[in-house]
Amino acid sequence: MFDALTWDDRFVRGLPGDARSEVFPRQVPGAAWSPVRPTPVTAPRLRAWSPEVAGPLGLPASPSPAESDEIARVLSGNSVVEGMTPRADRYGGHQFGNWAGQLGDGRAIALGEVVDADGTNQTLQLKGAGPTPYSRSADGRAVLRSSVREFLCSEAMHHLGVPTTRALSLVTTGDQVVRDMFYDGHPAPESGAVVCRVAPSFTRFGTFELPASLGEEDLLRQLVDHTLTHDFPHLGTPRDDQHRRELMVDLFDEVCRRTASLMIDWMRVGFVHGVMNTDNLSILGLTIDYGPYGWLEPYDEGWTPNTTDRHMKRYRYGTQPIVAQWNLSRLGGAFHVLVGDATMLEASLGSYAATIEQELPRAWLAKLGIGVDGIVAEPDRRLVAELHEVLSSTEIDSTIFFRSLPDVATLDRTATDRSLVEPVLAASYAPDEITGDVLAGLAGWLRRWRDRLDVDDPRATMDAVNPKYVLRNYLAQLAIDAAEQDDDSLIAELHDTLRRPYDEQPGRERFAEKRPEWARERAGCSMLSCSS
Ligand code: AMP
Ligand code: MG
Numbered sequence: 191m192f193d194a195l196t197w198d199d200r201f202v203r204g205l206p207g208d209a210r211s212e213v214f215p216r217q218v219p220g221a222a223w224s225p226v227r228p229t230p231v232t233a234p235r236l237r238a239w240s241p242e243v244a245g246p247l248g249l250p251a252s253p254s255p256a257e258s259d260e261i262a263r264v265l266s267g268n269s270v271v272e273g274m275t276p277r278a279d280r281y282g283g284h285q286f287g288n289w290a291g292q293l294g295d296g297r298a299i300a301l302g303e304v305v306d307a308d309g310t311n312q313t314l315q316l317k318g319a320g321p322t323p324y325s326r327s328a329d330g331r332a333v334l335r336s337s338v339r340e341f342l343c344s345e346a347m348h349h350l351g352v353p354t355t356r357a358l359s360l361v362t363t364g365d366q367v368v369r370d371m372f373y374d375g376h377p378a379p380e381s382g383a384v385v386c387r388v389a390p391s392f393t394r395f396g397t398f399e400l401p402a403s404l405g406e407e408d409l410l411r412q413l414v415d416h417t418l419t420h421d422f423p424h425l426g427t428p429r430d431d432q433h434r435r436e437l438m439v440d441l442f443d444e445v446c447r448r449t450a451s452l453m454i455d456w457m458r459v460g461f462v463h464g465v466m467n468t469d470n471l472s473i474l475g476l477t478i479d480y481g482p483y484g485w486l487e488p489y490d491e492g493w494t495p496n497t498t499d500r501h502m503k504r505y506r507y508g509t510q511p512i513v514a515q516w517n518l519s520r521l522g523g524a525f526h527v528l529v530g531d532a533t534m535l536e537a538s539l540g541s542y543a544a545t546i547e548q549e550l551p552r553a554w555l556a557k558l559g560i561g562v563d564g565i566v567a568e569p570d571r572r573l574v575a576e577l578h579e580v581l582s583s584t585e586i587d588s589t590i591f592f593r594s595l596p597d598v599a600t601l602d603r604t605a606t607d608r609s610l611v612e613p614v615l616a617a618s619y620a621p622d623e624i625t626g627d628v629l630a631g632l633a634g635w636l637r638r639w640r641d642r643l644d645v646d647d648p649r650a651t652m653d654a655v656n657p658k659y660v661l662r663n664y665l666a667q668l669a670i671d672a673a674e675q676d677d678d679s680l681i682a683e684l685h686d687t688l689r690r691p692y693d694e695q696p697g698r699e700r701f702a703e704k705r706p707e708w709a710r711e712r713a714g715c716s717m718l719s720c721s722s
Contacts, residue, residue, distance in 0.1 A: 191257060192264050195248045196305040197273030201313070204416050206409065207277070208323065215326050217292055220406055222397075222413060223277040228267020228299050229320025229330065231382065233364025236262040237673065238341055238681050243358045243388055246307040247314075265386045266361045267299065267319035274302045278322035279392060282400030283469025284520050286504055292400055293469050294324025297332060300392065310390055311420065314358065318384040331367045335670045335714065336722030337383035338681060340480040342669065344387070346661045346688040347477050352455040353448070354477040355389040360681070369721050371713065372497060381674060389476060391421045395521040396469035402524035410528060414438060417473060435529050442525050443538040446518055448475025450545040453511040454553045459657060460486035460588050462507045464496040465720065468517045482718035485660050487705045488619055489581035489588040495663065497719045511546045518542060556655050557592055558639060559599070559648025573635075573642060580635045584628050585619035587704050592656035596649035598636050607633035619704065657691040658702050663716060664709035665701060 201223065208224035218224055236258045241251035250257055263269045270276055278295035285293075299319045303311040317340065318332025337360055344357040366379035393413075401410040411434070418437055419427045425441055428434035452475045456463065462484045463470070463477070470479040484495025491508030499505050505513060522535040529535060551566045554574040562570060581588065597613035610633045615621050624632065645651075661684065669680040687701050709715035 191249065191260055193271040193273060195273065197275075197302045198305050198311060199275040199277075199302040200311060200420055201279075201300070201303065201416070202275045202277055204420075205412055208280075210323075213321055213323060213325075216323050218280050218294070218323055219404070220409055221280055222409060223279050223300075224294075224323045225276065226278045226299055226322045227270060227276050228316060230268045231266050231363035231365050231384075234262040234266035234268055234384075235362050235364065236265075236359060237362055237383075237678050238338075238360035238685065240345055240356065240358055240685075243345075243356045247304050247312060247358070247388070248307070249358075261359060262361050264301075265316065265359045266363055266384050267301075267316050270301070276301055278324055279397070280324065280400065281394050281397040281469055282403060283394070283396035283467050284399070284517070285467040285469070286499070286502070287516075289399075289403065290467075290469075291403075292324070293396060295322055296325040296328055297322070297330040298387075298392075312388050312390060313392055315387045315389075315392060316384050317387055318363075318382065329367065331363075331365075331382050332384065333367050333369055333722055334362060334381040334383040334673060336481065337385045338670045338673055339483070339666050340385050340387075342666060342681065342684055342688065343480050343483060343661050344477075345685060346691065347459075347461070349689050350455075350459050350657055350660070350691050352459060352461070352477060353452055353475055355387045355392070355472070358386040358388050360385055371721050372719050373721060389472075389474070389478070391417070391472075391474055392478070393417060393421070393473040394469050394478070395471045395473065395517055395524075396467075397473070398524040399468060399520060402527040407527065410524070414441070414525075414528065417441070421474060435531075438525050438529050439534040439538070442522060442535055443541070445473055445475065445521065446538045446542040447545065449514050449518055450511075450542050450549065451475065452477065453514050453546065454549050456510055457507075457550060458553050458557065458655065459660060460507075461660075462486060462493065462495055462505070463510065464494060464499070464505055464718070466505045466510065466513045466517065468520050471514070471517050471521075481722055482720055484663050484716075484718065486588050487662065488585035489578075489591070491578070491582065495716070495718050497717045500717075511550065515539065515542055515546075553655075557652065559596070559643060559645065559652040561651070570642075573638060576635055576638070580632050583631055584623045586614070587617040587619065589657065589660055590617035590702070590704060592652065593658050593702075595639075595656075596647065596652055599640055599643055599646070599648055601640075603640075610636050617704070653692055655692075658694065659687050659691045659698070661688060662701075662705060663714070663718075664705050664712070667709070667712070667714040670714065 205222035208218045208221040211225045280294045298317045300315040321330035341357040341360040347354040361384045363382035365382045367382040370377040464482040472478040482496040494506040551574045594613045672680045
């Protein structure tokens with residue numbers, strides 16, 4: 191099955207690799223990748239599969255039991271077939287604002303690139319397949335809980351229309367992995383797992399930062415040329431140094447635009463990445479590296495799911511667009527090494543800020559059923575700002591709020607404050623708080639919003655951008671709990687539900703409910719660590 195795919199590893203062919211193949215932690219100067227074979231596991235078993243990712247690669251949509259066994263063997267890393275060129279990529283990154291030097295794929299091993307049905311090269315990458323030269327002191331493995339989360343969320347994001355790396359498979363290894371989940375001195379064994387991720391490229395901002403920081407200009411040039419030629423072919427391939435400088439300015443501008451659009455999507459759907467280090471930002475503007483991410487439940491701009499970041503809250507929901515800009519400026523700094531002149535790079539950063547400034551309010555207005563052509567006017571900006579104040583004044587589930595809002599639009603114009611807020615009460619985690627000033631604030635805002643609407647029933651346009659089904663943190667945890675007991679039915683059902691996140695899907699309403707009280711403080715449901 192896998193040896194019949196069209197393997198074509200342009201990354202390995204086109205870029206300098208590590209001359210050594212031994213796996214021990216080390217610096218790997220001058221290389222873009224290191225050859226490394228996955229470390230075999232004891233009893234690989236296929237637990238989840240994405241037919242829509244498999245099909246275009248030339249893999250079966252519904253594998254037979256024998257095919258599932260083969261998939262488990264290959265996508266755990268136990269068998270490396272003809273055509274594969276397993277490698278770990280080298281990159282650096284700024285972690286929580288500090289330059290961290292060489293990081294690299296410490297537990298990800300790309301098997302190679304497969305040419306898909308559209309003729310696009312797709313890299314198949316195993317996450318959790320064993321140590322590499324970039325593993326530092328860690329084991330190169332991943333646990334079932336984080337792998338279920340990555341599998342489901344990658345696919346959920348795709349179906350929400352948010353650019354992301356995809357997940358092809360989830361395989362358990364049959365081995366135990368020891369993790370101290372909250373770094374509090376309580377290490378415990380957990381089930382090991384491997385997710386096969388798929389993307390046209392896993393190149394990160396940090397891929398360019400590392401050679402730039404070390405004066406490896408040849409490597410930097412080669413990485414830029416490779417990225418331009420294969421990932422941004424519409425921009426062109428450099429003919430000479432001057433041409434490269436021009437194309438790098440275009441490339442940076444496009445990365446800024448894609449990143450702006452990604453941030454707006456994250457804000458729109460209520461996704462909090464949790465670890466927006468520059469090694470976790472994709473040059474293609476994809477959501478990448480699902481770790482301690484989370485979904486906004488009560489609307490709270492200050493919320494982060496990542497316990498490691500609970501004091502600084504650097505990567506909280508509300509700051510994501512600003513952090514992305516900071517990250518882009520680090521990428522711009524790396525490009526500057528070759529471009530030489532900062533003017534144009536700074537102009538793109540300026541456009542990024544201007545785009546967020548215009549497009550983010552526009553996206554919020556779209557969520558409110560208000561389409562705006564051209565510049566977003568001041569009263570509309572105020573309506574959005576006031577909405578955020580109202581949503582922050584009490585605990586309101588943002589996903590449910592936007593799905594129930596159309597019911598307010600169709601109420602009688604003489605409705606009292608109480609009856610006006612009635613439809614959105616289902617979104618409240620503290621309905622008792624909705625009295626007095628809170629009630630007046632909410633009802634006042636709902637009136638202003640309704641007066642601004644220029645259609646009688648905005649439901650269809652609103653439902654098309656406000657998902658009903660997102661991967662609520664506690665739902666992922668329930669799927670993990672079941673999977674730990676060998677029951678994959680909830681993974682399958684969530685996977686399927688999240689394929690049509692904007693549809694009503696009668697019979698599946700339980701997946702669109704508010705977070706239950708028990709999940710408020712439970713690990714995995716409201717707080718997560720980087721330990722995965
Ligand atoms: P992250 O913040 O999860 O993207 O990880 C940052 C860096 O740590 C990357 O270089 C990862 O490959 C590496 N890393 C994370 N977990 C492990 C692990 N269990 N074994 C080896 N490397 C890891
Ligand atoms: Mg990472």
